[in-house]
Amino acid sequence: MIGIIDYKAGNARSVQYALTRLGIEAQLVTTPNEIEGVERIVLPGVGSARATMDFLHDSGCGAALVRRVLDEGAPFLGICVGLQVLFDHSEEGDVTCLGWLPGAVKRFPSGGLRVPQIGWNEVSVRTTDDRFAGYDEPRRHFYFVNSYYAAPADEVVLAATANYGEDFAAAVVSGNIMATQFHIEKSGPDGLELLRRWATC
Amino acid sequence: MGDVLTKRLIACFDVVDGRVTKARQFEDNIDVGPADEIARDVYAGGIDEIIFYDILASAQRRAPDIAAVRRVAEEVFVPFAVGGGVRSLDDMLDVLDAGAEKVSVDSMAVRHPEIIEEGAREFGRQAVLLSMQVKRREVTNDLPSGYEIMIDGARTATGIDAVEWAKRGTGLGAGEVCVNSIDGDGTHAGYDLAITKAIAEAVDVPVIASGGAGAVQHLVDAFTIADASAAIISSLLYSPRMERNSTVRELKDGLVAAGVSVRPTS
Numbered sequence: 001m002i003g004i005i006d007y008k009a010g011n012a013r014s015v016q017y018a019l020t021r022l023g024i025e026a027q028l029v030t031t032p033n034e035i036e037g038v039e040r041i042v043l044p045g046v047g048s049a050r051a052t053m054d055f056l057h058d059s060g061c062g063a064a065l066v067r068r069v070l071d072e073g074a075p076f077l078g079i080c081v082g083l084q085v086l087f088d089h090s091e092e093g094d095v096t097c098l099g100w101l102p103g104a105v106k107r108f109p110s111g112g113l114r115v116p117q118i119g120w121n122e123v124s125v126r127t128t129d130d131r132f133a134g135y136d137e138p139r140r141h142f143y144f145v146n147s148y149y150a151a152p153a154d155e156v157v158l159a160a161t162a163n164y165g166e167d168f169a170a171a172v173v174s175g176n177i178m179a180t181q182f183h184i185e186k187s188g189p190d191g192l193e194l195l196r197r198w199a200t201c
Numbered sequence: 202m203g204d205v206l207t208k209r210l211i212a213c214f215d216v217v218d219g220r221v222t223k224a225r226q227f228e229d230n231i232d233v234g235p236a237d238e239i240a241r242d243v244y245a246g247g248i249d250e251i252i253f254y255d256i257l258a259s260a261q262r263r264a265p266d267i268a269a270v271r272r273v274a275e276e277v278f279v280p281f282a283v284g285g286g287v288r289s290l291d292d293m294l295d296v297l298d299a300g301a302e303k304v305s306v307d308s309m310a311v312r313h314p315e316i317i318e319e320g321a322r323e324f325g326r327q328a329v330l331l332s333m334q335v336k337r338r339e340v341t342n343d344l345p346s347g348y349e350i351m352i353d354g355a356r357t358a359t360g361i362d363a364v365e366w367a368k369r370g371t372g373l374g375a376g377e378v379c380v381n382s383i384d385g386d387g388t389h390a391g392y393d394l395a396i397t398k399a400i401a402e403a404v405d406v407p408v409i410a411s412g413g414a415g416a417v418q419h420l421v422d423a424f425t426i427a428d429a430s431a432a433i434i435s436s437l438l439y440s441p442r443m444e445r446n447s448t449v450r451e452l453k454d455g456l457v458a459a460g461v462s463v464r465p466t467s
Contacts, residue, residue, distance in 0.1 A: 013300045017275050047325050110405065116327045116376050118407045119206035119430060120249060120464040141207060141464040143280055145302070145327040164205060186280050186302065188247075189467055 002199060003029035003038030007055040011044045011185065015079065018185040022196045032064035040199065041065065041074055044185075045081025049105065049148070050093030052081050062098070069177065070100065077198050078179030083172060084150055086179055092148045101174060102153035108146075113165045116147040123170045123182070127159040131178070131197040132171070135160075140190045142170065142182035149181065207464045208424045208456065209249040209431035210449060211409065212438055214239065215256045216285075219269040222256070223440045225387035227334075227355040230256075233439050237272040243438060246449040247466030250280040250431065252305065252330075252379075258286025259308050260354060265292070267299050274300025282330050293320050297328065305330040305379070308352035311359055311366070314373055321374025326406075331375035335363040335396055336383045348396045355383045363396055364403050371404045378404060379433070382412035389415025389436055389443060397427035409433060415443070417455030424461050 002019060006012035006028040019026040026042070029035055043065070045052055056062030068074040084090055085097040090105035097105070108115045120141040125132045142162075149168035152158055159178070160171040171180045178198055184191045214221045214236055221239045222230035233239060240251060253273055255265035265286045274281055283296045284305025293304045304324070310317050310331060320329045334355050340347040348363035367378050380400050382393035392410040401408040407430035410423035414434050423429040437447045453463045 008294060008298070011297070011302050013298055014274065014281075014302060017300055018278055020275070021278065047323075051323075113205065114405055114407050114430065116406070117206065118327060118377055119209055121206050138465075144206075145280075147326065183280070183302070186278060188244075188279050188464075192278055 001038045002026040002040045002042060003035060004042040004044060005035070005061060006030050007047075007052065007059070011079070011183065015042055015044050015185045018192055018195055019199060022192060022199065024196070024199050030059070030061075032060040035061060035064040035068055039074065040077070041068060042077045042079065043082035043085070044079045045085070047081060048092055049081055049084050049090035049097060050095045052085050053095050053097060056085070056098075065098075073176045075198070076177045077184075078177070079184055080146060080181060083169070083179035083181050084148060086172070086177065087150050087152070090148060100177065101157055101172065103151050105148050105150050107148050108165055117144050117164045119144065121162045121164060121170075121182070123160045123162050125160050127173055129159060129173050131194065131201055132159060135190070135194070142180070142184070142187040142191060144182045146181060206430065207249075207462045208429075210420070210452060210463070211250040211252055211431050211433045212239075212243045212248050213252040213254065213411065213433045213435045214273075215254050215435075216266070216269060217257055219266060219272070221439070223387065223436065223442065225442065227383060227386055231441050233441065236269055237276050239439065240273045241276045243449065244277040244279060247453065247464075248279060248449050249464055250282070251277055252282045252284065252433070253301070254305070255283075255285030256354065261286075264288070265296060267295055270296060270299045270301060284330070284332055289316070290319055290323055293324060293328075297324065303328055303330045303377070305332045307332040307334065310370065311350060311352050311361065314369065317370055317373040317375050321376070326374050326376035329375045330377045330379060331367070331370040332379040332381065333363060333366060333370075334381050334383050335393070337393070337396075346396065346399055351383060364399050367400045368403050371406050375406065377407045377409065379409040379411050381433075385413025387436055387440065387442065388413050389440075391415065391419040392423045392427065392429075392432070394422055394427040397423060397429055401428040407431065417452055417459070420452065420456060421459045421461060424456075
């Protein structure tokens with residue numbers, strides 16, 4: 001069973017619909033106990049980094065995630081803000097994040113391009129991870145909605161990049177952790193296929 | 202303003218009792234079909250985004266039809282915005298929890314602009330789509346752009362200048378603006394490029410052109426002349442008033458031929 005963390009500011013339901021369409025069972029989870037009871041964990045997000053971190057602290061879900069994902073190696077998927085909070089710090093609300101991956105989350109520079117980035121952007125695959133196989137020929141477009149982006153300190157975690165004035169992390173992979181800045185659940189058939197590969201690999 | 206993203210084509214559903222309708226200048230709605238079926242069709246055809254307006258909710262002073270929203274959300278895996286009747290943060294949460302990721306605010310935002318600010322704070326700017334119905338007027342001191350904001354399904358004039366409202370709404374936190382021309386709605390005569398361009402120049406968030414598309418060239422004009430980031434193409438796809446409807450693929454092929462970058466249909 002896949003658990004999708006629902007903190008009432010995110011897109012948990014959309015992720016559940018997408019998994020349901022793929023024939024994969026998933027439930028929304030809101031407590032540390034529920035996080036203990038699922039095999040794979042999705043942390044979605046459309047809210048702010050601060051709101052997400054506040055929820056993880058206040059609910060105890062943050063500690064449960066550390067135990068399940070870092071200690072036990074449960075497969076984890078972060079989406080959008082769920083990618084950003086994996087890093088050390090976010091400029092959005094000047095908030096300390098989970099720090100599972102070294103690096104910072106910054107705001108796209110204003111001037112030049114419209115912020116937030118809202119739309120379909122072309123993604124370059126940088127990883128040999130099987131789940132991204134074929135996604136570079138031809139390059140695919142994924143749906144992004146973000147004003148902030150992650151700049152990993154260690155490029156080895158960069159699974160895919162996109163450019164919006166700056167090159168930024170479109171997807172990261174590190175062991176049992178995968179995360180996408182794009183909305184994998186709203187990126188049409190290409191997104192659904194990548195979600196299927198994460199959920200079934 | 203530069204744009205590295207592909208231009209988005211959006212199907213906008215004017216929904217009555219769970220069914221998509223098509224109006225002309227906000228009147229005489231014709232039934233097109235069940236919203237979830239149309240959604241499935243346009244998703245399979247390669248649409249980039251869907252907007253769902255519960256067009257009677259506001260006048261009937263009720264929240265949008267969440268059951269109908271959910272039926273559509275279960276069918277489409279592209280961005281999905283919902284509007285009509287959204288009056289509070291609770292209504293916004295209900296819409297997001299039903300599977301949308303953007304909430305469109307319109308009349309309510311004119312009467313209570315703080316809903317924009319509260320929504321942006323709670324759910325992020327990107328979740329708040331400011332939809333505005335604009336009507337062409339004489340240029341006056343009170344309407345320097347020559348366009349007035351109308352509310353309540355285009356029935357009530359507000360005296361508010363369209364460009365000023367777009368600037369105020371984005372200043373309050375709207376992450377995107379949809380400029381819907383009442384004069385152009387359902388006419389197939391082309392978007393109102395003047396007001397779309399004026400607003401795209403005045404704000405730094407993406408602008409959606411709406412109202413009047415009847416040919417690929419109208420889309421090209423919206424993207425290249427008016428600097429829109431996205432365009433609503435409902436009539437082209439399924440208006441019974443069009444002699445012949447187009448597929449998303451035909452429209453995207455036409456755009457590519459004109460040098461406009463779009464997400465390829467698979």
